[in-house]
Amino acid sequence: MSVAFKEWALVCEALGDGRQSLILRKGGIAEGRGGFAFQHDEFFLFPTWFHEQLPKTTLPAHTVLPEQKEDEIEIRYAATIIWSRLLTNPEHVLGLREFHVLHESVVQDRFCYDGMQGLFVAFVRVFRLEPACVFPMEKKFGGCRSWVNIPDLGHCALVSVLSDEEHDRRTKGLHAILG
DSSP: OEEEEEEEHHHHHHHHTTSOOEEEEOOOGGGOTTOOOOOOSEEEEEEEOOTTTGGGBSSOTTOOOOOOOSSEEEEEEEEEEEEEEEEOOHHHHHTTGGGOOBOHHHHHHHHHGGGOOOEEEEEEEEEEEEEEEEEEOOGGGOSSOSEEEEOOOOOOEEEESSOHHHHHHHHHHHHHHHO
16 A cells, blocks of 8 residues: 545645645644644645635636546655644744745635644655556545555656756745744
8 A cells, every 4th residue: 555645636736747845734624633744754645626726726717627537536746745844933834825826815724723823834845657547536535634545556757846956946945934
């Protein structure tokens, strides 16, 4: 088995085409007593769909939601966490807007969700799978949980979506914001 991180399909695409370098998460309903944590340093991105995704991002209104296949899941990207931390300073969180596509109101809602101020942030390096992997959708992949075990995807090439130079530029930019 392999592990995958469930994320909005539009965010998966933004990570996969280099428009986004951060994952911002508060946690899902099914995270358990311990709450959310970035449990794995390497994982596949598992796209999820709901029709209100686009207005919750800063993407242009004509952006097309990636196609949801009826009975299968297509895994197109993998990620490696460079660093992760819990941010409790709202100004730091709002200062990250150039590194993600989420609308500011979504970020603020997540930051304040459940009465506890803070947001888990992971700076990731994303890789495109060549070829993409497709497998049947199963009930066990559903629910409000962040992590799911998926079938072994076998061997495929992983191609970085950002050049080393661009990745270094973003590393320095995040360091300037967060110290």
